[in-house]
Amino acid sequence: MIRKLTDQDHHQVIAFLSEEPSINLFIIGDLETFGYSSDYQEIWAEFDEQNTMKAVLLRFHQSFIPYAIGEFDTSGFISIMKKYNQPVSLSGKSEIVEKFEATGDLILGKKQVTFFAECLMDECLRAEDVEYKKANIEDVDKIIALRSSIEEFQIRSDARDILVQAMESNTARTYYTAENDVITSCVSTTAENSMSAMIVGVCTRKEYRRKGLATAIMQKLFKDVLDEGKTLCLFYDNPAAGRIYKRLGFKDIGMWTMYR
The missing domain is CATH 3.40.630 (Aminopeptidase)
Structure with a gap:
């Protein structure tokens, strides 16, 4: 039934x-x-x-x-x-x-298949000396602008509304680095609940890549979420990205398929 x-x-x-x-x-x-x-x-x-x-x-x-x-x-x-x-x-x-x-x-x-990974403990994380901020509603347009500049990202027409709604409902947070009031790197959670949080939107502006900015703020965000007793989850289909996540403590737990 x-x-x-x-x-x-x-x-x-x-x-x-x-x-x-x-x-x-x-x-x-x-x-x-x-x-x-x-x-x-x-x-x-x-x-x-x-x-x-x-x-x-x-x-x-x-x-x-x-x-x-x-x-x-x-x-x-x-x-x-x-x-x-x-x-x-x-x-x-x-x-x-x-x-x-x-x-x-x-x-x-359209079908897309990705790896699904989770992280339960912060034993692989280390402190990084990087200046970062936690985003608020006033930062949304800058975040969307950065994401829109990333070739690999597909930005929906309602992406701004979704991000605002998620921030207002406390189901998402974003940490970022900036220079001259321009966001250079950011990482976000989405679908946060009492048990877990999904990591999304890991990106760095082209001219600031290979400086470890995204990895540094990921570790800050990961530790904060894990300290709240939540599990971290993420999708990936890029083997190079997968190796970075596994060094930070993630383990594959299955495959996730999307049709959209």
């Missing part, structure tokens, strides 16, 4: 998602921040005959994230997603979301 969840289901769904808190940081963070009754967010769950939760499907605006332990009702979740605009924006643990691709019943966006 699949049904839509409400506030009354919160403890059960969080316990279910806590089986893999890093993999589920987006779902956990969205539920903690936006709850069960907003127009742009809904969550459904599949239950077995003993009323044990088997799988969940979160909708946030036009994006979906499924999670399951074992087999689940793929066709039931597809029926829900088909009620919204296609192509579908879908992401999640690769072995789960690729079941939807295999059916051929959904029009999916």
Whole structure:
């Protein structure tokens, strides 16, 4: 049986998602921040005959994230997603979301597969002597300008609004270095919740690269988040970046697939 969840289901769904808190940081963070009754967010769950939760499907605006332990009702979740605009924006643990691709019943966006890594301890971090600041709302335009200058980054048209909303809801923070009031390097979290935080937006202006700025502020940010008792998570598909993250204490825990 699949049904839509409400506030009354919160403890059960969080316990279910806590089986893999890093993999589920987006779902956990969205539920903690936006709850069960907003127009742009809904969550459904599949239950077995003993009323044990088997799988969940979160909708946030036009994006979906499924999670399951074992087999689940793929066709039931597809029926829900088909009620919204296609192509579908879908992401999640690769072995789960690729079941939807295999059916051929959904029009999916462009596929991207990345490594998913987490860091639990700060034993690999060291103090770096670099002057940095924590960003506030007044810094948002400068952050977006830097990200927009990075060839590898794909900046959405609503990127500014998303960053402002995340800062205001305390689900994101950004540390940066600057020179002459120009941001030279920055690193951010997103989807922060009571258990974990995702690292995103690691970038350095071209003329300031190879000076260790991004690595230095990453270590500052990583230590602050870990000291709060949270797990750090990140995606990467660049082997060179992966080697840097692993030197800082990250370990691969799976693959993450996005269709968008």
